[in-house]
Each structure stands twice: as structure tokens, then as C-alpha cells.
Amino acid sequence: MSGQTLYDKLWQNHLIEARDDGSALIYIDLQLIHEVTSPQAFEGLRLAGRKPWRRDAILAVPDHNISTDSAERAAGVAAIADPVSRLQVQTLDENCADFDLVKFEMNDVRQGIVHVVGPEQGATLPGMTVVCGDSHTSTHGALGALAHGIGTSEVEHVLATQTLIQKKMKNMLVRIDGQLQPGVTAKDVALAVIGKIGTAGGTGCAIEFGGQVIRDMSMEGRMTLCNMSIEAGARAGMVAVDDTTIDYVKGRPYAPAGEMWDVAVSAWRELHSDPDAQFDTVVELAGEEIKPQVTWGTSPEMVVPVDGSVPDPAAFSDATRRAAATRALEYMGLAAGTPITDIKLDRVFIGSCTNSRIEDLRAAAAVVKGRRVADSIKQAMVVPGSGQVKKQAEAEGLDRIFIDAGLEWREPGCSMCLAMNADKLGAGEHCASTSNRNFEGRQGFGGRTHLVSPAMAAAAAVAGHFVDVRDWKEV
Amino acid sequence: MKAFTVENGLVAPMDRANVDTDLIIPKQFLKSIKRSGFGPNLFDELRYLDEGQPGQDCSARPINPEFPLNFPRYAGASILLARENFGCGSSREHAPWALEDYGFRCIIAPSFADIFYNNCFKNGLLPIELDVQLVDRLFGEMYASEGYQLTVDLQRQRVVTPSGEEIAFEVDAFRRHCLLEGLDDIGLTLQREDAIRAFEAQWRERSPWLFDAIR
Incomplete structure (x- = not known):
């Protein structure tokens, strides 16, 4: 039997049960919540008399429709000029208060775009399953996590059950060897990959990004790359855990510390595809050939x-x-x-x-x-x-x-x-x-x-x- | 959720590839905290000549006479015929909500984006993938014949054309079951509560750092 891919390992670790019809129930470690795709999910929860399964697996932050103007922001949520946007942000605040969920306020220094905040706070960790009602959740795969966007019905499903009903995706490896030219960045790599395979090229796949260019890439760059997996049609993108990952996670507010850190790191060291792992598709690009x-x-x-x-x-x-x-x-x-x-x-x-x-x-x-x-x-x-x-x-x-x-x-x-x-x-x-x-x-x-x-x-x-x-x- | 068994309905075209969810329902309508009422803003930027705003009375807006859904012959359509990679882009469930609210029950295309495809099933909307040449032929038949209707039978997994031709389609057994019965899958999953708890206990044992950190 051939070895496992990183995706296979993450899937296997979170598999509650596989069903005869090909679907599976998988466990979700972290759900990130923002104001736009959550109100209807909380409403559904309330109507059914349900509560979130695990409040320590949820982090909420407003990001999509808030102002970026300093004066308007300083005046607080009640002063959001657009009444429809204001109601949506207030609804997030109320839902998080009602269900006692951790939420970063609009003017909290920890607030930001949900996919920047998760890794930055150490809420996203290697080896996790991460979901959010936003397609760019694929970003978090940069830490060696299985992360993807879901719709609002699934936001509610995860809130209520801590699980998702999924079908296993196919494995795609995008390998970029060599070295990037000066001035060429992760964004250019992402766009070059999409240009090569098309916006539906990764449909039905989890993409692992590998090769020397990825090994040399910073965590920020890996996040940019995984972020745009969805633009190649793949719900999830990911990168194997290495020293760059571990150095990035260390010391972040929600990351483990002390003895727990060492135990976690030894588990995270397994989060890479085995040398003999088989991928359904392999796409190769030469780093030197990628231009802006x-x-x-x-x-x-x-x-x-x-x-x-x-x-x-x-x-x-x-x-x-x-x-x-x-x-x-x-x-x-x-x-x-x-x-x-x-x-x-x-x-x-x-x-x-x-x-x-x-x-x-x-x-x-x-x-x-x-x-x-x-x-x-x-x-x-x-x-x-x-x-x-x-x-x-x-x-x-x-x-x-x-x-x-x-x-x-x-x-x-x-x-x-x-x-x-x-x-x-x-x-x-x-x-x-x-x-x-x-x-x-x-x-x-x-x-x-x-x-x-x-x-x-x-x-x-x-x-x-x-x-x-x-x-x-x-x- | 509304059950889906058999749908016999008028077919309308969305004749372009890579129709993204921004095109299906533009971002300004995502500010709603409700699940309904998105139908009048389905394909808003194509359907109307002006820029739509949330809460506006759409009946007074200038419509785009060149957009097929505005043609009288497609009024009341419940089956949408589309091209490759339909529903790409954002995960917004507002896209299937808008299609459903407009009156569509079924979308036929050569391929769909994953998240959109999945979201459809949660809302009583059936996405059907058919071979690209077959879809091309259905487009041709539809354009050639005003009032063109199809029958979609989920139980038998068949699309039936006006000539009586039967086209088989694939759908996951679990999704088909939920759609046929109109089942809420949260309720179904909670029937497996013991299995979830058992998994969670061993996972906590193996990965204690994933628990109790965010509080």
C-alpha cells in the first residue's frame, strides 16, 4: 500500500464515520464566524432550540462590511453609516452575546479579516479542520490544516453538531520547483497556477502545494497561495508543516505553550505527505519561469x-x-x-x-x-x-x-x-x-x-x- | 426544506461559462440577515440597467431587454440551463437562495463549482451535471422551440425531453435521499450524537491543545 498524502492524513484524523453511500461525517476543530454568512445560521439554531456544540471551537470577528475610514470606525458600531451594514454587525454582536461566543469587537486591536486573524492569533493550528462561511477559508491550509469554505446551512450544521457531512476530495499536487525571480511573489505563483489549470482545474480536489519554491516561502506567502486555491476551483489548499510553520505558530495567543507545545509539535511533524504517497493529479511549474x-x-x-x-x-x-x-x-x-x-x-x-x-x-x-x-x-x-x-x-x-x-x-x-x-x-x-x-x-x-x-x-x-x-x- | 421529487417546467438559458456567485447575487444584497427575498435581485447586474440597492422596489427599475430571463418566453421558468463551472467563486448561500426564491428548482450544466453544488442541496435545489455535448444539444433544442420544457425525475434520476428521450444523471445517494424527503440534515447528524461524542473524547486525548484554548 502506498503512503498517505497530507490531505489523507488530515481526513483520516477527523473521520468519525464513513458511510456506505460514500459520504462521511468529519469532525471540525475550529469554526470562524463573520457577520455576513452567519445571521441565518444563528436564526436556524434558535428556531430549532439548539445551542453551539462547543463554544471553545468558535471565534467570531466582523470584517466584510465594516468601514475602513478611521473617523467612522472610531465612532463605533452604533455609528456605522449604512443602516443595513450596521444591523448585520449588531446582529453578530447579539448572536455572540446570546450564545456566549468569543468575538473580537470591531475596534479591538485583534480584529481584522477573519483569514488574517485566525493564524495570527494561533486560533488556527496545524492539523486542524477549519471551516468558515467564506470560500477563502482555504487560506488556513498554509499551516498544514484542512480548511475550506462552507455555506450558511453548513455553518449552522457545524454550530449544532461540530461535524460536516463530506465526500472525500481527490488529491492534487502542485509542485513548484526551483527559485522565484526577484520581484516575483506568492501572488504571481497563485495566478500562474490558475492560468495554467483554469478556474475549474482543481474542482473536486484538495491541492497540496509543494516543491522548493514552497519550502522557501514564508508563511505569509503560503497563505496567499492557499487563499487562491478556490480560484483554481479547489475548496482546500495546503502546505506541509515544516520549521517555517512551527516558528510561525510559536508564542501566538491561542497556541499551546509549555509541555503541551512540545507534544503538539511532535504530532505536527507528521503532517506532510509520505514520500511514496500517490496523487490523482500532479501539476508542475518551474519557479524561474514565473513572471509577475x-x-x-x-x-x-x-x-x-x-x-x-x-x-x-x-x-x-x-x-x-x-x-x-x-x-x-x-x-x-x-x-x-x-x-x-x-x-x-x-x-x-x-x-x-x-x-x-x-x-x-x-x-x-x-x-x-x-x-x-x-x-x-x-x-x-x-x-x-x-x-x-x-x-x-x-x-x-x-x-x-x-x-x-x-x-x-x-x-x-x-x-x-x-x-x-x-x-x-x-x-x-x-x-x-x-x-x-x-x-x-x-x-x-x-x-x-x-x-x-x-x-x-x-x-x-x-x-x-x-x-x-x-x-x-x-x- | 422543500422536497424535490419530479419537476416539470419551462427551461431558461444562462448561456455563459464560469457564472460566478457575484453575478448570481451581487454583494450589496448579502447584507440581509434573512434567508428569503433574494429572488428579485437574482442576476441583478445583468437583469437591470441600473445599480441595485437592498430593500428597493425592483418593479420600478429599468430592465435589460437583452437579458434572456427578461424575455416573455422564459417567464415562469423553473429549470435553468447553464454552462461549465456554474456557481464559482464565493461560498455565499445567498446564490442558491436567490435562484430558489426566483422560482428555479433545478440547474443543468456540464459542471458546477464545489461549494455552490453542495449549497444547492441544502435548499431544495437540484444541480444536475450532464455531458458538455448533451448540454449543448439541450441549449439548441431550447432555443429552437419556444415553451421548451423538461421533466426532471429525481427518484428515477432521469431528465425527460419533450420528444420523450430519457437522459440519466448521477447524484450522491445521501443527497438524493435528503432531497427526495426534504430532510434537515442537522437532525440526521444529531442521531449520531454518541458517535460524535466518542470521537471527540479520543481526539481530545490525542490533541488536548485543540480544546479549551478559545474561551
Whole structure:
């Protein structure tokens, strides 16, 4: 018998019972909760007279529709300008109070985007099963956990039973060997993978990212990569536990300490695929060949390297893809053959659960240091992923670098990634965004999103159009 | 949950690949704390010419005359014919809620995104995967014949076309059972409470650091 993959091990560890019909009941260690996908779940719980199964397996934080404006935030929940958003945040507060759940208040320094907060607080640990009513829950797989998004009915199911009914996914290995070029980041790797396998390439699979590039990657980078697994169609992405993982977890508030730490670490050391493990699919990329990536269309798979051009739909042999590309170019207001570096931008967004961690902000700050945002840019904003990231960035003086360069320095939240709050694009505006989805209307009605890395977004803010950050000279 | 047994209904097209959940129900409508009322905002950005707002009376909005769901011939459709990777993107269950609230009971496509597919079954909505060429043929038949209807029989796992052709489809036995009976799966899972408790006890023994940390 061949060895087990990391996913096989995580699955096996959490399997309560397998059923004859192919479904299985699996145990959930941690559920993260936010304001948008939980109200109906709590309501269902209440209507059925049920209570959360384990309150110590739940952590709640508002992030999706709160303001990132300092003045509005300082005034508290009661002062949230949009009454519909306010009600949703208040409903989360009430639900957590009623069921006695741990929740970080909107202005708590520990508050932030749920997928930044979980690992940062040590709530997410290696070897866990983690769920949240948000597809980017795949982020937490970076710690060697099985983590994926669920719908609201399943949020309620986990609250009530601490379990999920699942079917085992297939195993996919994405191996990136070699070394990345300077200026090429985890975001570029994620986009290059999606460009290669497509947005449905990982459907039905759990992806493990491996190879030298991943072993050399920081935890922040691994989180960026696992975060975007869902954009490749895979509910879950993951990375084996190594010293980088363990060093990251050590000393975090909810992480084990003392003797318990040593016991935990020895268990976590097993969390890797066995050398003889079999994968259903293996995808390989060479690290050296990956260039900074920019999306040109309305699906993350519509991506090319920065030195490329907007493709001609006629070049797609498949009729459905050709139609999609034609429609995308129309929506984006782009002509086939336009060099990517000729695309003019209106706004720049640096943030989201994909790219709002300290390393992302450092990379962006290094690019804009001593420079100014181009006059043609209407707005360039930096939204840190959490209060802790914000504090750390301010301690390093990154906020000053951004502000001096003409970027806005905001309060933590999901912000313009999905534009549920006031941060949004106007119709027809092009945005260099470090977020994860370039869908029609995602960042605002009629808005045109180009997904890029933080360094690429920062360079675009200064230039007013895309530039190859590999050629960037720091001042 | 509403049970699904047999659905005989008018078929409407959503003729593009990678329809994402932002397109199915845009983010501004996710601020609702309710589970119902999303139907008028299904495909909001395609259906209307203006930008929709939560709580607005949609009957007064300018509709997009080029969007098929606005064509009189598709009024009252309960089966949606779609393309590859339908429902990709966010995990928002508001997407199946909106489709169900609009009146759809069944979606036929060559493939679905995982989370969306799963969410459908929790809401009495049946997603059916059929071979891409077959779906293409159904699109052709539907466009050619106004009032085109299909019968979807979950018990027999068959889609029946107007000519009487029967097309078999696959569905997980457990999901099929829950949908046929309209079962709430929390209740079913809680019947296994002893097994969950037993698992939990040994898991706590093996991984004590996963317990009692968040409090």
C-alpha cells in the first residue's frame, strides 16, 4: 500500500464515520464566524432550540462590511453609516452575546479579516479542520490544516453538531520547483497556477502545494497561495508543516505553550505527505519561469505575464472560452493586442485576505518609498489585514511611507475586495488590486479589476499604469 | 426544506461559462440577515440597467431587454440551463437562495463549482451535471422551440425531453435521499450524537491543545 498524502492524513484524523453511500461525517476543530454568512445560521439554531456544540471551537470577528475610514470606525458600531451594514454587525454582536461566543469587537486591536486573524492569533493550528462561511477559508491550509469554505446551512450544521457531512476530495499536487525571480511573489505563483489549470482545474480536489519554491516561502506567502486555491476551483489548499510553520505558530495567543507545545509539535511533524504517497493529479511549474502576473479579464484564469498583451479572443479554439474572452474584453474596455503595461489605472487597492499581511505591506512600501502616486490615479488605498498588522506596520514606519507617497492608510477589513462597504470602484474604472477576484461588478458596479501582487500594485500606483516590478529601482 | 421529487417546467438559458456567485447575487444584497427575498435581485447586474440597492422596489427599475430571463418566453421558468463551472467563486448561500426564491428548482450544466453544488442541496435545489455535448444539444433544442420544457425525475434520476428521450444523471445517494424527503440534515447528524461524542473524547486525548484554548 502506498503512503498517505497530507490531505489523507488530515481526513483520516477527523473521520468519525464513513458511510456506505460514500459520504462521511468529519469532525471540525475550529469554526470562524463573520457577520455576513452567519445571521441565518444563528436564526436556524434558535428556531430549532439548539445551542453551539462547543463554544471553545468558535471565534467570531466582523470584517466584510465594516468601514475602513478611521473617523467612522472610531465612532463605533452604533455609528456605522449604512443602516443595513450596521444591523448585520449588531446582529453578530447579539448572536455572540446570546450564545456566549468569543468575538473580537470591531475596534479591538485583534480584529481584522477573519483569514488574517485566525493564524495570527494561533486560533488556527496545524492539523486542524477549519471551516468558515467564506470560500477563502482555504487560506488556513498554509499551516498544514484542512480548511475550506462552507455555506450558511453548513455553518449552522457545524454550530449544532461540530461535524460536516463530506465526500472525500481527490488529491492534487502542485509542485513548484526551483527559485522565484526577484520581484516575483506568492501572488504571481497563485495566478500562474490558475492560468495554467483554469478556474475549474482543481474542482473536486484538495491541492497540496509543494516543491522548493514552497519550502522557501514564508508563511505569509503560503497563505496567499492557499487563499487562491478556490480560484483554481479547489475548496482546500495546503502546505506541509515544516520549521517555517512551527516558528510561525510559536508564542501566538491561542497556541499551546509549555509541555503541551512540545507534544503538539511532535504530532505536527507528521503532517506532510509520505514520500511514496500517490496523487490523482500532479501539476508542475518551474519557479524561474514565473513572471509577475496581471489579469486582463473577468475570471482569474484570464491572466498573462506583465510583459505580455491582452489576448485576441479569436486565438481561443474553444467556442465557450472564445465567447467568454470576447465578453470580458467588452466589459473591461480593452482591445486585443494591448500591451499590459499600456493599461491605464484609476485606482489601486492593496489589501484583502489574499495580500494584507505585514510582508505584503513591506513589499508595497519598499516600492513606493520616496515616490509619489501618479496624478492620474484617483485613489490608492492600503488596508491592513488586521489591527495587529496595522500596529506592526506603524511600528516599522510603513504608514508614513504610504502616506508620504500619497496612499491612504485605512482601518482593517475586507474593504474593496468585495466592496460591501463604501470602498468601491466607479463604473468603467480600472483598478490594480491585490485581491482575489476580478469578476464583473465584484469591486463595484461596472468596475474593472486587474489582479496583481502588492509590489506590482504599488508600482502601478506610482506609474499610473502597469510596470514590470522586476525593473523597478528603489529610490 | 422543500422536497424535490419530479419537476416539470419551462427551461431558461444562462448561456455563459464560469457564472460566478457575484453575478448570481451581487454583494450589496448579502447584507440581509434573512434567508428569503433574494429572488428579485437574482442576476441583478445583468437583469437591470441600473445599480441595485437592498430593500428597493425592483418593479420600478429599468430592465435589460437583452437579458434572456427578461424575455416573455422564459417567464415562469423553473429549470435553468447553464454552462461549465456554474456557481464559482464565493461560498455565499445567498446564490442558491436567490435562484430558489426566483422560482428555479433545478440547474443543468456540464459542471458546477464545489461549494455552490453542495449549497444547492441544502435548499431544495437540484444541480444536475450532464455531458458538455448533451448540454449543448439541450441549449439548441431550447432555443429552437419556444415553451421548451423538461421533466426532471429525481427518484428515477432521469431528465425527460419533450420528444420523450430519457437522459440519466448521477447524484450522491445521501443527497438524493435528503432531497427526495426534504430532510434537515442537522437532525440526521444529531442521531449520531454518541458517535460524535466518542470521537471527540479520543481526539481530545490525542490533541488536548485543540480544546479549551478559545474561551
